[in-house]
Amino acid sequence: MLGDAVIMPITSLYLGMHIPDGFLSFPVSLGTWVMSIALIAMALGRVRRDYSERAVPLMGVCAAFIFAAQMINFPIPGGTSGHLLGGTLAGVLLGPWAGSLVMAVVFIVQAVLFQDGGLTVLGANIFNMGLIGTFGGYYLYKAIRMVVGFNSWRGMAISVAIAAWTSVVVASLFCALELVFSGTVPLQIAISAMLFWHIIIGIGEALITVFAISYIWRTRIDLIYDPPRRFPSTLKRS
């Protein structure tokens, strides 16, 4: 195709923390597939049991927003860029269970339709960029919010920011370790290189996540999975 040569350099820009086919060994790919499938199966069960049908449209909108936001790479100093991962955003908004389903959908669409992130390493990508945020990010946010102030915006903003930043840094650590266990790179340099960039990229994650949550907090606070105590929860089954 004539256009391919022109388009090629553009497509390679969108890799993100998305691992392509070829970077991970078979055992590492398989292990991360098993973890992701187990957590998604558990999430399906909990969504079926605990969620109200009112959560359905929010799942669609949340997935669409995170897909769109992941397309927008923001530049960071040093000639690198980053983009939102969105796991913590999905977890805070929809809870860890529906949030995990939403993140899995985003990475499946990216890999299947747009060749972004390898199909053989999709389990690793869903785990790193999705489930670390929807589970790790969610429970960290909830613990901090309990301490700083569960019902105040201040408590919400601080806990969301810390959880979002941490989820990106932890995701980059997991990604580095997967590369190390696959024999792709040596331990020391993989971890320092991945951490170096993602400590900065995580600030972008925190800013975008707090901004998105602040909009919902002001307009439809009942659509947050854990609303302040004076508001009824719309997403959970009554």
Added chain:
Amino acid sequence: MNNPNNRLFFLTGLLAALVISVFLSPFASTNPDGLDRVSEDLKFNHKEADNPPAKQLPFSHIFDGYALKGVPENLATPVAGLLGTLATFGVAWGIGKLTIPKSNDSP
């Protein structure tokens, strides 16, 4: 969902996602991102598969990465963003709909 306020809220959310993917995507930074940069610096970027399985799927005849094939370059990414956002919206909505039983909301 039958509440008009709800409909307006969700439409606004979807519209925001479409605006981002269509109108902001051309302004996305072209710098390599975190893992790209590390794979270049540590020289393991050559390990990326040349012909990954996703390129064997029928969708690879339609999209080359986030670019619709066969349209002018400045339209390729916005249109891919539009279609991708709608697809993601539809699949996530459908999974929610299939997973959550109607009886969950009957008292």
